[in-house]
Amino acid sequence: MYRFSCWSTCSVTQSSYPHTITVDMKTLNKVNGIEFAQRQSGSRGVKLIENEVSDNNESWRTLGEFNLLNTIAPQLAEYKDVETYRYFRMIIKSGYDDSGAAFVALGEVSPYFLK
Numbered sequence: 218m219y220r221f222s223c224w225s226t227c228s229v230t231q232s233s234y235p236h237t238i239t240v241d242m243k244t245l246n247k248v249n250g251i252e253f254a255q256r257q258s259g260s261r262g263v264k265l266i267e268n269e270v271s272d273n274n275e276s277w278r279t280l281g282e283f284n285l286l287n288t289i290a291p292q293l294a295e296y297k298d299v300e301t302y303r304y305f306r307m308i309i310k311s312g313y314d315d316s317g318a319a320f321v322a323l324g325e326v327s328p329y330f331l332k
Contacts, residue, residue: 234319236309240326245272245303247330250295253285254325261322262287265310268294270302277306287313299330
């Protein structure tokens with residue numbers, strides 16, 4: 218997945234948080250958490266992200282907010298319990314070194330299940 222919050226013509230006044238990305242996994246899956254990896258360049262990383270999930274893309278429930286570190290090492294956002302869902306939504310609420318422009322980049326997002 219590759220998504221910038223804004224392309225080359227945006228200004229600070231045109232961009233603001235939150236940014237939302239919704240993923241359809243096509244089937245219900247059991248998930249223990251999500252692994253996030255910041256962009257490999259280490260710039261414009263995501264700082265605060267909320268994770269919401271749904272079975273039908275209409276009714277959503279939150280699984281919490283997660284503070285990501287400003288590092289390129291993969292980071293785990295573990296759930297308290299195993300969750301089952303088809304859709305997940307990431308609501309990006311703040312970023313690192315964005316100079317107030319709300320431009321962020323996230324390298325990888327991987328839901329995981331541990332047996």
